[in-house]
Amino acid sequence: MKKHIGILLLTLMLFFTACENEITSATTVKGYEDEIDMVVKIKGDSITSIEITKHNESPFIGASAIELLPQEIINEQSLMVDAITGATETSNAIKEGVRTCLKNSGVDIKKFEKEVKKTASEEIEKTADVVIIGGGGAGLSAAVAAAEEGSKVILIEKMPMLGGNTVRAGGAYNSVDPERQKNVDPASDEAMESLELLVRGELKEAHIRQNEDYYKLYDKWIKELEKDLNTYKQSDKSHLFDSKALHIIQTFSGGDYEGNIELIEKLISDSLPTLKWLESNGMVWKENIATVPGGLWPRAHIPKNAAGRDFIETNKNKANSLGVEFIMDCKGKDLIMQGGRVVAVSAEKRDGTKLTLNANKAVIIATGGFAGNKEMREKYDPNLVKELGTTNSPAIQGDGIVMAEKINANLVGMEYIQCLPWGNPKNGSLNGWLGGIGVEYYYQVNTDGKRFMTEDGRRDYMTGELLKQKGAMSYVITDTNRESENSETNLWGDNIEELVKSGTVYRADTIEDLAKQINIDPKILRETHDTFNSYVESGVDKDFDRKLFGDKIDKAPFYASPRMPTVHHTMGGIQIDEKARVIDRDGKIIPGLYAAGEVTGGIHGKNRLGGNALVDVHVFGYEAGKNAAAEKVK
Ligand code: ADP
Numbered sequence: 001m002k003k004h005i006g007i008l009l010l011t012l013m014l015f016f017t018a019c020e021n022e023i024t025s026a027t028t029v030k031g032y033e034d035e036i037d038m039v040v041k042i043k044g045d046s047i048t049s050i051e052i053t054k055h056n057e058s059p060f061i062g063a064s065a066i067e068l069l070p071q072e073i074i075n076e077q078s079l080m081v082d083a084i085t086g087a088t089e090t091s092n093a094i095k096e097g098v099r100t101c102l103k104n105s106g107v108d109i110k111k112f113e114k115e116v117k118k119t120a121s122e123e124i125e126k127t128a129d130v131v132i133i134g135g136g137g138a139g140l141s142a143a144v145a146a147a148e149e150g151s152k153v154i155l156i157e158k159m160p161m162l163g164g165n166t167v168r169a170g171g172a173y174n175s176v177d178p179e180r181q182k183n184v185d186p187a188s189d190e191a192m193e194s195l196e197l198l199v200r201g202e203l204k205e206a207h208i209r210q211n212e213d214y215y216k217l218y219d220k221w222i223k224e225l226e227k228d229l230n231t232y233k234q235s236d237k238s239h240l241f242d243s244k245a246l247h248i249i250q251t252f253s254g255g256d257y258e259g260n261i262e263l264i265e266k267l268i269s270d271s272l273p274t275l276k277w278l279e280s281n282g283m284v285w286k287e288n289i290a291t292v293p294g295g296l297w298p299r300a301h302i303p304k305n306a307a308g309r310d311f312i313e314t315n316k317n318k319a320n321s322l323g324v325e326f327i328m329d330c331k332g333k334d335l336i337m338q339g340g341r342v343v344a345v346s347a348e349k350r351d352g353t354k355l356t357l358n359a360n361k362a363v364i365i366a367t368g369g370f371a372g373n374k375e376m377r378e379k380y381d382p383n384l385v386k387e388l389g390t391t392n393s394p395a396i397q398g399d400g401i402v403m404a405e406k407i408n409a410n411l412v413g414m415e416y417i418q419c420l421p422w423g424n425p426k427n428g429s430l431n432g433w434l435g436g437i438g439v440e441y442y443y444q445v446n447t448d449g450k451r452f453m454t455e456d457g458r459r460d461y462m463t464g465e466l467l468k469q470k471g472a473m474s475y476v477i478t479d480t481n482r483e484s485e486n487s488e489t490n491l492w493g494d495n496i497e498e499l500v501k502s503g504t505v506y507r508a509d510t511i512e513d514l515a516k517q518i519n520i521d522p523k524i525l526r527e528t529h530d531t532f533n534s535y536v537e538s539g540v541d542k543d544f545d546r547k548l549f550g551d552k553i554d555k556a557p558f559y560a561s562p563r564m565p566t567v568h569h570t571m572g573g574i575q576i577d578e579k580a581r582v583i584d585r586d587g588k589i590i591p592g593l594y595a596a597g598e599v600t601g602g603i604h605g606k607n608r609l610g611g612n613a614l615v616d617v618h619v620f621g622y623e624a625g626k627n628a629a630a631e632k633v634k
Pocket of ligand 1: 134135136137139156157158165166330333367369396397399596597598
């Protein structure tokens with residue numbers, strides 16, 4: 001008995017000593033979006049737990065550091081672990097917070113500053129039917145489509161998180177959708193007149209006339225549009241006119257007739273079926289259809305919750321349910337050929353571990369564009385100097401283009417790179433502004449408080465006009481419209497209160513107060529504002545010929561979001577056909593290889609319509625996945 005009491009006492013002593021030794025320390029640090037609260041536990045010389053108790057970092061971006069970094073610090077017992085790529089600021093904030101907690105607990109900080117050595121594991125070889133490189137919108141839809149057909153799919157992603165540029169996108173998805181467009185008001189007389197001009201051929205470009213064969217393909221759609229307009233004229237005209245022909249024509253002419261009309265036909269024809277496929281995977285849209293800036297017509301479907309993120313969440317969950325294998329932190333490096341066919345991918349994990357991934361059926365490249373690669377974008381368009389910010393994820397470096405080029409794939413339209421006039425002046429990112437869900441909800445002024453462009457124009461035109469303004473700086477002015485009045489967040493899911501608190505956007509109850517906050521003469525902004533609202537009423541913009549209007553902007557509080565030009569989308573890349581098969585420099589299909597999404601080129605031409613990229617990514621992602629799954633097993 002005595003012996004048992006002795007053991008019990010000893011155990012209790014050890015327990016209390018251990019508890020006494022465990023020190024808990026809490027702190028708050030400034031993250032990328034907002035403050036991060038954390039609690040760190042230290043026992044003896046070890047960090048035993050790092051708990052992030054509150055944060056507002058963006059899912060798939062900063063939040064990936066919240067998810068991954070604390071465990072890495074604990075595993076290595078060091079603050080010298082690498083920042084999570086793409087989430088550097090959040091990573092640094094976490095490290096700073098842990099450092100503060102360690103200091104406050106009185107431990108020797110030097111013990112936690114030891115260098116971290118990554119050791120590669122043995123080489124890995126895996127086999128699947130379909131191997132996909134890149135886990136953004138195109139890669140995920142390809143993965144779901146191939147897995148739905150019963151294929152075993154491996155998807156490798158170079159970052160620790162999925163999403164690429166898709167997760168950062170505004171989320172607009174263009175599609176003619178008669179059911180939903182029934183609720184959209186008819187377009188103004190001026191807007192309808194511009195369609196008549198298209199039909200009468202007054203807007204045709206001279207070089208189209210020179211290429212008769214190609215022109216015939218285009219002319220077919222002009223005739224279709226004419227028919228559609230006649231049918232509409234005979235209806236009660238109680239809602240918006242739209243048609244597939246119009247969407248095709250606007251996409252082709254909006255890219256200065258440099259796009260591939262056959263690919264455009266595929267893109268637009270499949271936009272509605274793909275939208276329905278996404279819905280069947282779980283995608284939900286907001287109720288109202290709008291015109292995404294640069295989209296030219298009200299046919300943009302806006303994700304219900306948080307812009308591009310909704311596409312990624314939806315297809316990630318679906319892919320998981322279908323058993324797709326994800327290998328994260330794994331960079332695709334080379335395509336392996338055998339007998340003229342692509343049969344495998346060589347890849348490397350962040351710790352240096354090498355992988356060979358064999359594809360029994362096919363490989364799909366879905367690595368996105370190259371706007372995040374400053375050298376590469378400047379090589380193809382010297383105007384895009386390094387100082388210009390970008391909306392892109394740091395992972396978007398043109399890797400897939402380089403890989404494909406090495407095996408003789410043809411590249412098209414590499415010099416066509418799209419900039420946007422809505423970059424956050426601090427970092428070039430696209431989120432963090434308020435402008436409702438489309439062009440109808442705002443106007444944009446320069447630092448003198450004057451409008452300087454039609455806000456419903458093409459993206460290349462609008463960015464060009466912004467570049468002519470003082471410091472290339474502007475403010476988007478909006479009000480408390482029907483989209484924002486009952487919502488705590490903007491289109492991207494950013495918390496509006498936090499945006500105001502952090503000075504990212506300005507808010508005031510009057511236009512005059514708003515003007516003062518952004519150092520604009522209140523009288524000038526008032527005049528611009530009243531004149532703009534008079535154009536909304538008349539439907540005629542006497543200054544810039546804007547055609548798309550919504551309600552008057554008159555419901556306080558008003559908001560101003562500072563915005564600058566930013567590099568956004570690369571229209572050029574790997575040439576594909578309508579089945580998403582890769583074409584080589586001799587015009588032949590490369591067996592066993594597909595490509596989809598921003599890594600491909602030649603679809604949009606010189607300029608891409610806003611709201612067409614997510615269609616491209618999902619239509620051709622689906623196409624690539626389905627066709628890869630249908631390839632005969634080697
Ligand atoms: P898209 O819209 O065409 O799908 P995204 O930019 O959304 O393009 O996604 C591309 C994805 O590809 C990103 O998640 C990016 O991190 C990933 N990626 C880029 N290069 C590689 C590579 N070499 N290996 C694996 N993944 C890559």
